[in-house]
Amino acid sequence: CLESILRLILIQSKLVTPSKTFDQSENGKPQSTHSCSVCGKDFPYASKLQRHLRTHSGERPFPCSMCEKRFPEKGLLMIHERVHTGEKPFPCTFCEKRFASQGELRLHRRTHTGERPYHCSICLKSFSRHWHLKTHLEAMHSEVVAGFSRKKFPCSECEKSCNSAAELRDHQRTHTGERPYQCSFCDKRFALSGTLVRHERLHTGITPYHCSDCGKTFAQQWTLTTHMRTHTGEKPYSCTQCDKSFIAPGELRRHTRIHTGEKPYTCTDCGSFTRASSLKNHFRLHTGERPYGCDICGRGFSRSQSLRLHKRKHEQQHIPKMNPAKSHP
Template identity: 40%
Template sequence: MAFIKQESEDIKIVEVFSVKQEDTEEQTDLMALKEENEELKEIDEKNQHERHDFIAIEKSIRTVTNSVQKTESNSDLTCHQCGKSFTLKGNLNEHMKIHTGDKPFTCQQCGKSFVKKGSLKAHMNIHTGVKPFKCQKCGKSFVRKGNLKDHMNIHAEEKPFTCDRCGFGFKYQESLNNHKRRIHSGEDTFICRQCGESFTCKVKLYSHITLHTTEKKYICSLCGDAFLQAGNLNSHMRIHTGEKPFKKRVNKT
Protein backbone atom coordinates (compact mmCIF):
# COMPACT_ATOMS: atom_id res chain seq x y z
CA MET A 1 0.00 0.00 0.00
CA ALA A 2 2.85 2.35 0.73
CA PHE A 3 4.27 1.83 -2.79
CA ILE A 4 1.02 2.83 -4.44
CA LYS A 5 0.83 6.07 -2.38
CA GLN A 6 4.32 7.02 -3.39
CA GLU A 7 3.46 6.60 -7.03
CA SER A 8 0.38 8.75 -6.64
CA GLU A 9 2.42 11.58 -5.14
CA ASP A 10 4.95 11.35 -7.98
CA ILE A 11 2.19 11.66 -10.55
CA LYS A 12 0.83 14.73 -8.75
CA ILE A 13 4.23 16.39 -8.72
CA VAL A 14 4.70 15.71 -12.42
CA GLU A 15 1.28 17.16 -13.22
CA VAL A 16 1.94 20.30 -11.19
CA PHE A 17 5.30 20.80 -12.86
CA SER A 18 3.75 20.27 -16.27
CA VAL A 19 1.08 22.92 -15.66
CA LYS A 20 3.60 25.48 -14.41
CA GLN A 21 5.80 24.82 -17.41
CA GLU A 22 2.86 25.40 -19.79
CA ASP A 23 2.02 28.73 -18.06
CA THR A 24 5.60 29.91 -18.43
CA GLU A 25 5.64 29.08 -22.15
CA GLU A 26 2.36 30.95 -22.69
CA GLN A 27 3.69 34.04 -20.91
CA THR A 28 6.83 33.90 -23.02
CA ASP A 29 4.74 33.80 -26.19
CA LEU A 30 2.68 36.80 -25.01
CA MET A 31 5.82 38.81 -24.26
CA ALA A 32 7.23 38.03 -27.67
CA LEU A 33 3.95 39.05 -29.34
CA LYS A 34 3.87 42.31 -27.36
CA GLU A 35 7.43 43.16 -28.37
CA GLU A 36 6.60 42.40 -31.99
CA ASN A 37 3.55 44.70 -31.86
CA GLU A 38 5.63 47.50 -30.36
CA GLU A 39 8.24 47.10 -33.09
CA LEU A 40 5.53 47.23 -35.76
CA LYS A 41 4.05 50.34 -34.14
CA GLU A 42 7.43 52.08 -34.13
CA ILE A 43 7.96 51.17 -37.78
CA ASP A 44 4.48 52.49 -38.67
CA GLU A 45 5.09 55.78 -36.84
CA LYS A 46 8.44 56.15 -38.55
CA ASN A 47 6.81 55.55 -41.94
CA GLN A 48 4.15 58.18 -41.17
CA HIS A 49 6.80 60.77 -40.26
CA GLU A 50 8.75 59.97 -43.41
CA ARG A 51 5.58 60.22 -45.50
CA HIS A 52 4.71 63.58 -43.89
CA ASP A 53 8.24 64.89 -44.56
CA PHE A 54 8.01 63.72 -48.15
CA ILE A 55 4.67 65.51 -48.68
CA ALA A 56 6.08 68.72 -47.15
CA ILE A 57 9.17 68.56 -49.38
CA GLU A 58 7.04 67.85 -52.45
CA LYS A 59 4.77 70.83 -51.65
CA SER A 60 7.78 73.10 -51.15
CA ILE A 61 9.26 72.02 -54.49
CA ARG A 62 5.92 72.67 -56.22
CA THR A 63 5.71 76.17 -54.70
CA VAL A 64 9.23 77.06 -55.80
CA THR A 65 8.54 75.70 -59.28
CA ASN A 66 5.36 77.75 -59.64
CA SER A 67 7.17 80.85 -58.41
CA VAL A 68 9.96 80.36 -60.93
CA GLN A 69 7.46 79.77 -63.73
CA LYS A 70 5.51 82.89 -62.73
CA THR A 71 8.69 84.96 -62.63
CA GLU A 72 9.73 83.67 -66.02
CA SER A 73 6.23 84.39 -67.36
CA ASN A 74 6.28 87.95 -66.00
CA SER A 75 9.75 88.44 -67.37
CA ASP A 76 8.50 87.44 -70.82
CA LEU A 77 5.78 90.14 -70.63
CA THR A 78 7.95 92.96 -69.27
CA CYS A 79 9.10 95.93 -71.32
CA HIS A 80 12.90 95.87 -71.29
CA GLN A 81 13.08 99.63 -71.90
CA CYS A 82 10.91 100.99 -69.09
CA GLY A 83 10.23 97.91 -66.92
CA LYS A 84 6.44 98.00 -67.24
CA SER A 85 4.80 94.55 -67.05
CA PHE A 86 1.72 93.22 -68.81
CA THR A 87 -0.57 90.21 -68.47
CA LEU A 88 -1.09 89.78 -72.21
CA LYS A 89 1.51 89.68 -74.94
CA GLY A 90 -0.70 91.80 -77.21
CA ASN A 91 -0.69 94.62 -74.67
CA LEU A 92 3.10 94.47 -74.48
CA ASN A 93 3.37 94.64 -78.28
CA GLU A 94 1.01 97.63 -78.28
CA HIS A 95 3.10 99.31 -75.59
CA MET A 96 6.39 98.79 -77.44
CA LYS A 97 5.15 101.07 -80.22
CA ILE A 98 5.59 103.99 -77.82
CA HIS A 99 9.34 103.33 -77.67
CA THR A 100 9.78 102.48 -81.33
CA GLY A 101 7.74 105.46 -82.51
CA ASP A 102 5.57 103.20 -84.64
CA LYS A 103 2.15 104.78 -85.29
CA PRO A 104 0.31 102.44 -87.64
CA PHE A 105 -3.14 104.03 -87.29
CA THR A 106 -3.41 107.09 -89.55
CA CYS A 107 -6.34 109.48 -89.99
CA GLN A 108 -7.40 109.54 -93.65
CA GLN A 109 -8.66 113.13 -93.39
CA CYS A 110 -5.75 114.98 -91.78
CA GLY A 111 -2.91 112.47 -91.86
CA LYS A 112 -2.30 112.42 -88.13
CA SER A 113 -1.05 109.05 -86.87
CA PHE A 114 -1.65 107.23 -83.59
CA VAL A 115 -0.18 104.32 -81.66
CA LYS A 116 -3.55 102.83 -80.71
CA LYS A 117 -6.65 102.22 -82.75
CA GLY A 118 -8.81 103.61 -79.94
CA SER A 119 -6.91 106.90 -80.10
CA LEU A 120 -7.63 107.18 -83.82
CA LYS A 121 -11.30 106.44 -83.21
CA ALA A 122 -11.51 109.20 -80.59
CA HIS A 123 -9.69 111.58 -82.94
CA MET A 124 -12.21 110.95 -85.73
CA ASN A 125 -14.91 112.55 -83.59
CA ILE A 126 -13.23 115.90 -84.33
CA HIS A 127 -13.92 115.47 -88.04
CA THR A 128 -17.36 113.89 -87.72
CA GLY A 129 -18.59 116.34 -85.08
CA VAL A 130 -19.67 113.53 -82.77
CA LYS A 131 -19.47 114.46 -79.09
CA PRO A 132 -20.30 111.30 -77.14
CA PHE A 133 -19.33 112.61 -73.69
CA LYS A 134 -22.18 114.69 -72.25
CA CYS A 135 -22.27 116.65 -69.00
CA GLN A 136 -25.23 115.52 -66.90
CA LYS A 137 -25.50 118.90 -65.17
CA CYS A 138 -25.54 121.40 -68.00
CA GLY A 139 -25.92 119.21 -71.09
CA LYS A 140 -22.71 120.34 -72.77
CA SER A 141 -21.02 117.64 -74.88
CA PHE A 142 -17.37 116.91 -75.59
CA VAL A 143 -15.28 114.96 -78.08
CA ARG A 144 -12.98 113.42 -75.49
CA LYS A 145 -13.63 112.00 -72.05
CA GLY A 146 -10.72 114.01 -70.64
CA ASN A 147 -12.37 117.25 -71.81
CA LEU A 148 -15.56 116.31 -69.98
CA LYS A 149 -13.57 115.57 -66.83
CA ASP A 150 -11.91 119.00 -66.97
CA HIS A 151 -15.30 120.61 -67.56
CA MET A 152 -16.79 118.95 -64.47
CA ASN A 153 -14.38 120.93 -62.29
CA ILE A 154 -16.44 124.01 -63.16
CA HIS A 155 -19.48 122.45 -61.53
CA ALA A 156 -17.56 121.20 -58.48
CA GLU A 157 -17.80 124.58 -56.69
CA GLU A 158 -20.80 125.89 -58.58
CA LYS A 159 -23.92 126.68 -56.54
CA PRO A 160 -26.56 127.87 -58.99
CA PHE A 161 -29.54 127.60 -56.61
CA THR A 162 -29.60 130.66 -54.33
CA CYS A 163 -31.88 131.32 -51.38
CA ASP A 164 -33.83 134.54 -51.96
CA ARG A 165 -33.99 135.23 -48.21
CA CYS A 166 -30.45 134.81 -46.93
CA GLY A 167 -28.39 134.53 -50.12
CA PHE A 168 -27.00 131.06 -49.40
CA GLY A 169 -26.12 129.05 -52.51
CA PHE A 170 -26.68 125.34 -53.13
CA LYS A 171 -25.60 122.84 -55.75
CA TYR A 172 -29.01 121.21 -56.06
CA GLN A 173 -32.59 122.46 -56.06
CA GLU A 174 -33.59 119.85 -53.48
CA SER A 175 -30.93 121.16 -51.09
CA LEU A 176 -32.35 124.67 -51.45
CA ASN A 177 -35.88 123.39 -50.77
CA ASN A 178 -34.72 121.60 -47.62
CA HIS A 179 -32.92 124.75 -46.50
CA LYS A 180 -36.06 126.86 -46.86
CA ARG A 181 -38.22 124.35 -44.99
CA ARG A 182 -35.70 124.02 -42.16
CA ILE A 183 -34.50 127.62 -41.80
CA HIS A 184 -37.18 129.90 -43.24
CA SER A 185 -40.31 128.29 -41.85
CA GLY A 186 -41.81 131.69 -41.00
CA GLU A 187 -41.18 135.41 -41.16
CA ASP A 188 -38.88 136.95 -38.54
CA THR A 189 -38.69 133.76 -36.46
CA PHE A 190 -35.09 134.29 -35.29
CA ILE A 191 -34.97 136.88 -32.49
CA CYS A 192 -31.95 138.34 -30.73
CA ARG A 193 -32.29 137.76 -26.97
CA GLN A 194 -30.22 140.82 -26.10
CA CYS A 195 -31.99 143.52 -28.05
CA GLY A 196 -35.14 141.84 -29.40
CA GLU A 197 -34.37 142.47 -33.08
CA SER A 198 -35.80 139.72 -35.32
CA PHE A 199 -34.46 138.14 -38.50
CA THR A 200 -35.70 135.80 -41.23
CA CYS A 201 -32.78 133.35 -41.03
CA LYS A 202 -30.20 132.08 -38.56
CA VAL A 203 -27.27 133.41 -40.56
CA LYS A 204 -28.42 136.99 -40.24
CA LEU A 205 -29.09 136.50 -36.54
CA TYR A 206 -25.59 135.08 -35.94
CA SER A 207 -24.07 137.98 -37.85
CA HIS A 208 -26.07 140.40 -35.70
CA ILE A 209 -25.06 138.72 -32.42
CA THR A 210 -21.41 139.52 -33.12
CA LEU A 211 -22.33 143.17 -32.61
CA HIS A 212 -23.11 142.35 -28.98
CA THR A 213 -20.26 139.92 -28.31
CA THR A 214 -17.40 141.65 -30.15
CA GLU A 215 -15.60 144.57 -28.57
CA LYS A 216 -15.91 147.87 -30.44
CA LYS A 217 -12.37 149.13 -30.13
CA TYR A 218 -12.53 151.85 -32.83
CA ILE A 219 -13.96 154.93 -31.06
CA CYS A 220 -14.67 158.31 -32.57
CA SER A 221 -12.71 160.99 -30.68
CA LEU A 222 -15.29 163.64 -31.55
CA CYS A 223 -18.59 162.04 -30.56
CA GLY A 224 -17.65 158.82 -28.76
CA ASP A 225 -19.37 156.40 -31.16
CA ALA A 226 -17.65 152.99 -31.26
CA PHE A 227 -17.16 150.67 -34.22
CA LEU A 228 -16.05 147.08 -34.82
CA GLN A 229 -13.86 147.88 -37.82
CA ALA A 230 -11.51 150.71 -38.68
CA GLY A 231 -13.19 151.16 -42.05
CA ASN A 232 -16.51 151.88 -40.36
CA LEU A 233 -14.88 154.51 -38.15
CA ASN A 234 -13.26 156.16 -41.18
CA SER A 235 -16.62 156.30 -42.93
CA HIS A 236 -18.18 157.79 -39.80
CA MET A 237 -15.52 160.52 -39.56
CA ARG A 238 -16.71 161.98 -42.87
CA ILE A 239 -19.84 163.09 -41.03
CA HIS A 240 -17.69 165.43 -38.95
CA THR A 241 -15.30 166.51 -41.69
CA GLY A 242 -17.94 166.98 -44.38
CA GLU A 243 -15.83 164.99 -46.82
CA LYS A 244 -17.71 163.56 -49.81
CA PRO A 245 -15.32 161.22 -51.65
CA PHE A 246 -17.96 159.84 -53.99
CA LYS A 247 -18.98 162.64 -56.32
CA LYS A 248 -21.63 162.17 -58.95
CA ARG A 249 -20.29 162.40 -62.47
CA VAL A 250 -21.91 164.88 -64.80
CA ASN A 251 -21.97 163.88 -68.45
CA LYS A 252 -20.93 166.74 -70.68
CA THR A 253 -22.73 166.85 -74.01
Protein backbone atom coordinates (compact mmCIF):
# COMPACT_ATOMS: atom_id res chain seq x y z
CA CYS A 1 0.00 0.00 0.00
CA LEU A 2 1.01 3.64 -0.38
CA GLU A 3 1.70 4.07 3.34
CA SER A 4 4.19 1.20 3.45
CA ILE A 5 5.92 2.52 0.32
CA LEU A 6 6.24 5.96 1.88
CA ARG A 7 7.65 4.54 5.07
CA LEU A 8 10.31 2.69 3.09
CA ILE A 9 11.25 5.93 1.31
CA LEU A 10 11.42 7.93 4.51
CA ILE A 11 13.54 5.29 6.21
CA GLN A 12 15.94 5.37 3.26
CA SER A 13 16.28 9.13 3.57
CA LYS A 14 16.38 9.00 7.38
CA LEU A 15 13.46 11.40 7.67
CA VAL A 16 11.90 8.96 10.14
CA THR A 17 13.38 6.19 12.24
CA PRO A 18 12.08 2.68 11.50
CA SER A 19 10.69 0.56 14.30
CA LYS A 20 13.59 -1.60 15.41
CA THR A 21 13.76 -4.75 17.45
CA PHE A 22 17.15 -4.94 19.06
CA ASP A 23 18.87 -8.12 20.30
CA GLN A 24 15.93 -10.42 20.89
CA SER A 25 15.75 -13.02 23.63
CA GLU A 26 14.59 -16.60 23.09
CA ASN A 27 10.92 -15.76 23.64
CA GLY A 28 11.05 -13.20 20.83
CA LYS A 29 10.73 -10.14 23.08
CA PRO A 30 13.29 -7.37 22.73
CA GLN A 31 15.78 -6.95 25.51
CA SER A 32 15.97 -3.67 27.42
CA THR A 33 16.81 -0.65 25.26
CA HIS A 34 18.25 2.76 26.11
CA SER A 35 16.05 5.72 25.20
CA CYS A 36 17.11 9.30 24.52
CA SER A 37 15.31 11.65 26.90
CA VAL A 38 15.54 14.50 24.38
CA CYS A 39 14.11 13.01 21.17
CA GLY A 40 12.86 9.57 22.24
CA LYS A 41 15.10 7.44 19.99
CA ASP A 42 16.01 3.97 21.28
CA PHE A 43 19.45 2.37 21.23
CA PRO A 44 20.53 -1.22 21.96
CA TYR A 45 23.60 -0.19 23.96
CA ALA A 46 24.32 2.54 26.49
CA SER A 47 27.49 3.45 24.60
CA LYS A 48 25.50 4.18 21.43
CA LEU A 49 23.05 6.31 23.41
CA GLN A 50 25.98 8.21 24.92
CA ARG A 51 27.36 9.00 21.47
CA HIS A 52 23.89 10.03 20.29
CA LEU A 53 23.41 12.42 23.23
CA ARG A 54 26.38 14.43 22.00
CA THR A 55 24.30 15.44 18.98
CA HIS A 56 22.01 17.28 21.41
CA SER A 57 24.58 18.60 23.90
CA GLY A 58 27.20 19.56 21.33
CA GLU A 59 29.88 17.85 23.44
CA ARG A 60 33.09 17.11 21.52
CA PRO A 61 35.44 15.24 23.86
CA PHE A 62 38.04 14.28 21.22
CA PRO A 63 40.38 17.21 20.38
CA CYS A 64 42.76 17.32 17.45
CA SER A 65 46.37 17.68 18.64
CA MET A 66 47.32 19.64 15.51
CA CYS A 67 44.52 22.23 15.34
CA GLU A 68 41.66 23.55 17.46
CA LYS A 69 38.93 21.30 16.08
CA ARG A 70 37.12 18.83 18.34
CA PHE A 71 34.97 15.81 17.50
CA PRO A 72 32.13 13.85 19.14
CA GLU A 73 33.62 10.44 18.19
CA LYS A 74 37.15 9.05 18.13
CA GLY A 75 36.66 7.63 14.63
CA LEU A 76 35.83 11.08 13.25
CA LEU A 77 38.96 12.48 14.90
CA MET A 78 41.11 9.78 13.28
CA ILE A 79 39.69 10.60 9.84
CA HIS A 80 40.23 14.34 10.43
CA GLU A 81 43.87 13.86 11.50
CA ARG A 82 44.60 12.50 8.03
CA VAL A 83 43.99 16.03 6.75
CA HIS A 84 47.16 17.01 8.61
CA THR A 85 49.22 13.88 7.92
CA GLY A 86 48.12 13.51 4.29
CA GLU A 87 47.54 9.80 4.89
CA LYS A 88 45.14 8.19 2.41
CA PRO A 89 45.08 4.47 3.26
CA PHE A 90 42.12 3.51 1.06
CA PRO A 91 43.03 3.06 -2.66
CA CYS A 92 40.55 2.83 -5.52
CA THR A 93 40.90 -0.45 -7.45
CA PHE A 94 39.63 1.22 -10.64
CA CYS A 95 42.00 4.20 -10.76
CA GLU A 96 45.00 5.64 -8.94
CA LYS A 97 43.07 7.80 -6.48
CA ARG A 98 43.36 7.22 -2.73
CA PHE A 99 41.09 8.37 0.10
CA ALA A 100 41.30 9.18 3.79
CA SER A 101 38.19 7.20 4.75
CA GLN A 102 36.27 4.15 3.60
CA GLY A 103 33.17 6.30 3.18
CA GLU A 104 34.90 8.59 0.69
CA LEU A 105 36.22 5.57 -1.23
CA ARG A 106 32.77 3.95 -1.31
CA LEU A 107 31.20 7.11 -2.76
CA HIS A 108 34.01 7.49 -5.29
CA ARG A 109 33.69 3.88 -6.53
CA ARG A 110 30.15 4.65 -7.66
CA THR A 111 31.57 7.00 -10.30
CA HIS A 112 33.13 3.87 -11.85
CA THR A 113 30.39 1.32 -11.22
CA GLY A 114 27.39 3.58 -11.86
CA GLU A 115 25.79 2.19 -8.70
CA ARG A 116 22.74 4.14 -7.49
CA PRO A 117 21.66 2.39 -4.28
CA TYR A 118 19.17 5.02 -3.08
CA HIS A 119 15.78 4.64 -4.78
CA CYS A 120 12.67 6.81 -4.67
CA SER A 121 9.71 4.45 -4.64
CA ILE A 122 7.31 7.23 -5.62
CA CYS A 123 8.81 8.13 -9.00
CA LEU A 124 11.44 5.34 -9.33
CA LYS A 125 14.41 7.70 -9.68
CA SER A 126 17.73 6.38 -8.34
CA PHE A 127 20.60 8.26 -6.74
CA SER A 128 24.23 7.56 -5.90
CA ARG A 129 24.17 9.64 -2.71
CA HIS A 130 21.86 9.51 0.28
CA TRP A 131 21.81 13.31 0.30
CA HIS A 132 20.65 13.36 -3.32
CA LEU A 133 17.65 11.18 -2.44
CA LYS A 134 16.80 13.25 0.62
CA THR A 135 17.00 16.48 -1.36
CA HIS A 136 14.82 14.91 -4.08
CA LEU A 137 12.17 13.83 -1.55
CA GLU A 138 12.04 17.26 0.07
CA ALA A 139 11.88 19.06 -3.27
CA MET A 140 9.63 16.82 -5.39
CA HIS A 141 7.47 14.94 -2.87
CA SER A 142 7.33 17.32 0.10
CA GLU A 143 3.53 17.26 0.39
CA VAL A 144 3.43 13.46 0.51
CA VAL A 145 6.23 13.32 3.07
CA ALA A 146 4.62 16.00 5.24
CA GLY A 147 1.25 14.23 5.11
CA PHE A 148 2.80 10.99 6.28
CA SER A 149 4.36 12.37 9.46
CA ARG A 150 2.35 11.57 12.57
CA LYS A 151 1.90 14.23 15.24
CA LYS A 152 0.36 13.01 18.49
CA PHE A 153 1.29 15.73 21.00
CA PRO A 154 -0.93 18.84 20.65
CA CYS A 155 0.04 22.20 22.16
CA SER A 156 -2.51 23.60 24.62
CA GLU A 157 -1.64 27.20 23.65
CA CYS A 158 -2.01 26.95 19.86
CA GLU A 159 -3.08 24.54 17.11
CA LYS A 160 0.38 23.03 16.54
CA SER A 161 0.97 19.31 17.16
CA CYS A 162 4.33 17.67 17.76
CA ASN A 163 5.83 14.24 17.15
CA SER A 164 7.09 13.68 20.71
CA ALA A 165 6.84 15.00 24.26
CA ALA A 166 10.36 16.42 23.95
CA GLU A 167 9.44 18.29 20.75
CA LEU A 168 6.31 19.64 22.46
CA ARG A 169 8.39 20.84 25.43
CA ASP A 170 10.73 22.69 23.10
CA HIS A 171 7.81 24.22 21.19
CA GLN A 172 6.10 25.47 24.37
CA ARG A 173 9.11 27.71 25.04
CA THR A 174 7.93 29.86 22.11
CA HIS A 175 4.94 30.70 24.33
CA THR A 176 6.71 30.96 27.71
CA GLY A 177 9.79 32.78 26.44
CA GLU A 178 12.04 30.42 28.41
CA ARG A 179 15.66 30.33 27.16
CA PRO A 180 17.52 27.79 29.32
CA TYR A 181 20.59 27.35 27.08
CA GLN A 182 23.29 30.02 27.45
CA CYS A 183 26.27 30.49 25.14
CA SER A 184 29.58 29.81 26.90
CA PHE A 185 31.29 32.49 24.77
CA CYS A 186 28.83 35.40 25.02
CA ASP A 187 25.65 36.43 26.88
CA LYS A 188 23.11 35.12 24.36
CA ARG A 189 20.55 32.54 25.49
CA PHE A 190 18.45 30.12 23.44
CA ALA A 191 15.27 28.10 23.76
CA LEU A 192 16.70 25.01 22.04
CA SER A 193 19.95 23.14 22.63
CA GLY A 194 20.37 22.69 18.88
CA THR A 195 20.16 26.45 18.31
CA LEU A 196 22.86 26.95 20.95
CA VAL A 197 25.12 24.38 19.28
CA ARG A 198 24.73 26.11 15.90
CA HIS A 199 25.34 29.53 17.45
CA GLU A 200 28.53 28.45 19.24
CA ARG A 201 29.98 27.37 15.90
CA LEU A 202 30.15 31.09 15.08
CA HIS A 203 32.67 31.34 17.93
CA THR A 204 34.54 28.07 17.40
CA GLY A 205 34.56 28.01 13.60
CA ILE A 206 33.55 24.33 13.61
CA THR A 207 31.97 23.20 10.33
CA PRO A 208 30.78 19.61 10.90
CA TYR A 209 28.63 19.16 7.79
CA HIS A 210 30.74 17.75 4.95
CA CYS A 211 29.88 17.62 1.25
CA SER A 212 30.82 14.17 -0.02
CA ASP A 213 31.03 15.45 -3.61
CA CYS A 214 33.47 18.36 -3.34
CA GLY A 215 34.77 18.37 0.24
CA LYS A 216 33.32 21.73 1.31
CA THR A 217 32.23 21.97 4.94
CA PHE A 218 29.38 23.92 6.52
CA ALA A 219 28.37 25.04 10.01
CA GLN A 220 24.67 24.23 9.53
CA GLN A 221 22.87 21.33 7.90
CA TRP A 222 20.49 23.51 5.89
CA THR A 223 23.42 25.25 4.18
CA LEU A 224 24.81 21.84 3.21
CA THR A 225 21.38 20.78 1.91
CA THR A 226 21.21 23.92 -0.23
CA HIS A 227 24.79 23.40 -1.42
CA MET A 228 24.08 19.78 -2.44
CA ARG A 229 21.58 21.09 -4.98
CA THR A 230 24.50 22.59 -6.92
CA HIS A 231 25.59 18.98 -7.49
CA THR A 232 22.18 17.38 -8.08
CA GLY A 233 20.94 20.24 -10.28
CA GLU A 234 17.61 20.30 -8.46
CA LYS A 235 15.89 23.67 -8.11
CA PRO A 236 12.78 23.04 -6.01
CA TYR A 237 11.68 26.67 -5.61
CA SER A 238 9.83 27.75 -8.76
CA CYS A 239 8.61 31.20 -9.71
CA THR A 240 4.84 31.28 -10.31
CA GLN A 241 5.16 34.15 -12.80
CA CYS A 242 7.88 32.77 -15.10
CA ASP A 243 9.74 29.54 -15.80
CA LYS A 244 12.74 30.15 -13.53
CA SER A 245 13.55 27.88 -10.58
CA PHE A 246 16.00 28.28 -7.70
CA ILE A 247 17.91 26.14 -5.20
CA ALA A 248 16.98 28.23 -2.13
CA PRO A 249 13.86 30.12 -0.98
CA GLY A 250 15.88 33.31 -0.51
CA GLU A 251 16.89 33.29 -4.17
CA LEU A 252 13.24 32.87 -5.22
CA ARG A 253 12.19 35.67 -2.86
CA ARG A 254 14.73 38.09 -4.37
CA HIS A 255 13.78 37.06 -7.92
CA THR A 256 10.05 37.59 -7.27
CA ARG A 257 10.75 41.27 -6.57
CA ILE A 258 11.61 41.67 -10.27
CA HIS A 259 7.95 40.89 -11.01
CA THR A 260 6.35 42.69 -8.06
CA GLY A 261 8.60 45.74 -8.04
CA GLU A 262 8.90 45.43 -4.27
CA LYS A 263 11.87 47.28 -2.74
CA PRO A 264 11.79 46.50 0.99
CA TYR A 265 15.20 48.03 1.84
CA THR A 266 14.91 51.81 2.07
CA CYS A 267 17.57 54.51 2.22
CA THR A 268 16.18 57.39 4.28
CA ASP A 269 17.97 59.89 2.04
CA CYS A 270 17.26 58.86 -1.53
CA GLY A 271 15.52 55.61 -2.39
CA SER A 272 14.71 51.93 -2.02
CA PHE A 273 16.40 48.66 -2.99
CA THR A 274 15.35 45.05 -3.58
CA ARG A 275 18.31 43.56 -1.67
CA ALA A 276 19.83 44.26 1.73
CA SER A 277 23.32 43.97 0.20
CA SER A 278 22.45 46.65 -2.39
CA LEU A 279 21.29 48.99 0.36
CA LYS A 280 24.47 48.33 2.35
CA ASN A 281 26.64 49.15 -0.66
CA HIS A 282 24.55 52.26 -1.34
CA PHE A 283 24.96 53.56 2.23
CA ARG A 284 28.71 53.69 1.65
CA LEU A 285 28.12 56.46 -0.88
CA HIS A 286 26.81 58.54 2.00
CA THR A 287 29.28 57.44 4.67
CA GLY A 288 32.36 57.33 2.45
CA GLU A 289 33.26 53.90 3.84
CA ARG A 290 35.67 51.91 1.62
CA PRO A 291 36.20 48.53 3.32
CA TYR A 292 37.82 46.80 0.33
CA GLY A 293 41.48 47.80 0.12
CA CYS A 294 43.93 47.01 -2.69
CA ASP A 295 47.04 45.24 -1.34
CA ILE A 296 49.06 46.52 -4.29
CA CYS A 297 48.51 50.28 -4.22
CA GLY A 298 46.44 50.82 -1.08
CA ARG A 299 43.41 52.31 -2.82
CA GLY A 300 40.05 51.62 -1.15
CA PHE A 301 36.70 50.69 -2.66
CA SER A 302 33.13 50.52 -1.42
CA ARG A 303 32.35 47.29 -3.31
CA SER A 304 34.27 44.04 -3.66
CA GLN A 305 33.43 43.94 -7.38
CA SER A 306 35.09 47.33 -7.88
CA LEU A 307 38.22 46.04 -6.14
CA ARG A 308 38.33 42.97 -8.39
CA LEU A 309 38.08 45.10 -11.54
CA HIS A 310 40.77 47.43 -10.20
CA LYS A 311 43.21 44.58 -9.45
CA ARG A 312 42.93 43.33 -13.02
CA LYS A 313 44.59 46.56 -14.13
CA HIS A 314 47.54 45.78 -11.86
CA GLU A 315 47.75 42.25 -13.26
CA GLN A 316 48.09 43.73 -16.75
CA GLN A 317 50.79 46.17 -15.56
CA HIS A 318 52.69 43.60 -13.39
CA ILE A 319 53.14 46.09 -10.55
CA PRO A 320 54.75 44.55 -7.38
CA LYS A 321 52.67 44.46 -4.20
CA MET A 322 53.10 47.12 -1.51
CA ASN A 323 55.18 46.13 1.51
CA PRO A 324 53.13 47.33 4.50
CA ALA A 325 56.23 47.10 6.70
CA LYS A 326 57.97 49.88 4.77
CA SER A 327 57.20 53.45 5.66
CA HIS A 328 56.63 56.04 2.99
CA PRO A 329 58.17 59.52 3.11
